[in-house]
Amino acid sequence: MFVRTILAALAVGLSVGAVIAQQDPVTTREDLMKANNKHALAVVRMMRGQAPFDAAAVDAAFAQWADTAQKLPSLFPDNSKTGGDNRASPKIWLNKKDFDAKAAAFAKAVAENHDTAKSSLDGLRAAIPVVGKACDNCHEDYRLSKQ
Numbered sequence: 001m002f003v004r005t006i007l008a009a010l011a012v013g014l015s016v017g018a019v020i021a022q023q024d025p026v027t028t029r030e031d032l033m034k035a036n037n038k039h040a041l042a043v044v045r046m047m048r049g050q051a052p053f054d055a056a057a058v059d060a061a062f063a064q065w066a067d068t069a070q071k072l073p074s075l076f077p078d079n080s081k082t083g084g085d086n087r088a089s090p091k092i093w094l095n096k097k098d099f100d101a102k103a104a105a106f107a108k109a110v111a112e113n114h115d116t117a118k119s120s121l122d123g124l125r126a127a128i129p130v131v132g133k134a135c136d137n138c139h140e141d142y143r144l145s146k147q
Contacts, residue, residue, distance in 0.1 A: 025074075025075040025076065025077060025080040026080050026082075026083045026084040026086050026088075027084055028071075028075055029072070029075045029076075029080075029088070030084055030085055030086075032067075032068045032071065032072070032075075033068075035064050035068070036064060036065060036068055036135075039057075039060065039061035039064050039065065040061070040132075042057055042061060043057070043058055043061050043117075043124060043128060044128070046058070046121065046124060047121070047124055047125050047128060053120070053121040053124065055118045055119075058117050058118040058124055059114075059118050062110055062113075062114040062117060062118070065106070065110045065131065065135075066107065066110050066111065066114075069103055069104075069106045069107035069110055070107065072103045072106075073099070073100045073103050073104075076088065076092050076093065076096070076099070078093065081093065087143050087144045087145075087146070088142065088143070088144070089141070089142045089143060089144050091141060091142055092142050098141075099138070099141075099142055102134075102137050102138040102141070102142070103138065105134050105137065106131075106134040106135055106137075106138060108134075109130050109131045109133070109134035110131055110134075112130075113126075113127035113128075113130050113131055114127075117131075
């Protein structure tokens with residue numbers, strides 16, 4: 001009985017979290033991008049020799065990026081064009097198909113370079129430019145500059 005209660009509470013918690021994410025996609029996007037940036041800074045520091053290579057940290061970064069790529073396309077409903085520190089370009093809603101394709105390309109770059117990146121510092125140095133380019137491809141067209 002105790003296990004059922006725990007599982008039911010967990011299911012409710014996950015459902016509430018999903019509903020909150022749908023109700024406030026701007027904040028969810030912002031949180032994902034902040035986490036992405038945090039991980040990007042960590043791996044760039046490794047690449048520059050400012051921090052030791054840490055395969056677990058690289059693995060965590062790639063897991064975060066994969067999660068973002070999977071969630072991102074659903075986080076741009078029509079009611080999320082404004083609010084928060086929203087830097088989403090209106091072009092997203094005008095060309096959602098292209099935006100979704102760029103998110104998929106980012107997911108592919110992350111998946112294809114994950115093992116190489118966590119294998120060694122040289123692997124990380126080879127993988128990050130590919131992942132970074134896929135990330136930048138979306139930002140170039142669909143992120144507004146800071147004003």
